[in-house]
Structures are given as structure tokens and as C-alpha cells.
Amino acid sequence: MKVKVDQALCQGHTLCAMKAPDVFELDDVDGHSSPVSPEVPAGLESQVVSAVRSCPERAISVEGTA
Ligand code: SF4
Numbered sequence: 001m002k003v004k005v006d007q008a009l010c011q012g013h014t015l016c017a018m019k020a021p022d023v024f025e026l027d028d029v030d031g032h033s034s035p036v037s038p039e040v041p042a043g044l045e046s047q048v049v050s051a052v053r054s055c056p057e058r059a060i061s062v063e064g065t066a
Helices: 015-019 045-054
Strands: 002-005 024-026 033-035 060-063
Touching (some): 045 060
């Protein structure tokens, strides 16, 4: 599974990082989220799906399945 965050949509709500703390990192300056790696580590897919659902801006997109 691959994951991306659309920086134009992300508003830095941090919800994704609370759902999947090992997958998303937040920028120190603007708080925007980005994936630590575009490839989701094995075992963290369900956290990423939860993060996608929690993002109010629909900024997170995923490709492929677990
Ligand atoms: S939940 Fe969505 S809007 Fe908030 S930081 Fe994560 S990607 Fe950005």
C-alpha cells in the first residue's frame, strides 16, 4: 500500500498522526502532514485506513491494498 498527502488540502489537524503515528510526520513549521515513507510498512495498513477516514480535508490518498 502506498500513501500520499496532498499538501494543498492538508490543514494540519494532526488527526492522521494520532491514528498512525509511525506513518505520518508533521512539519515543525506549518504542521502539515507527510508520510514518513510513501510505502506503508507491513502491519500499519489498518491505521492508515483509519487516518484516511479521520482526515476532515480528505487530503490523504492510498494506492493498492494490504
Ligand atoms: S488529518 Fe488530514 S488535514 Fe489533518 S494533518 Fe492529517 S492529512 Fe493534514
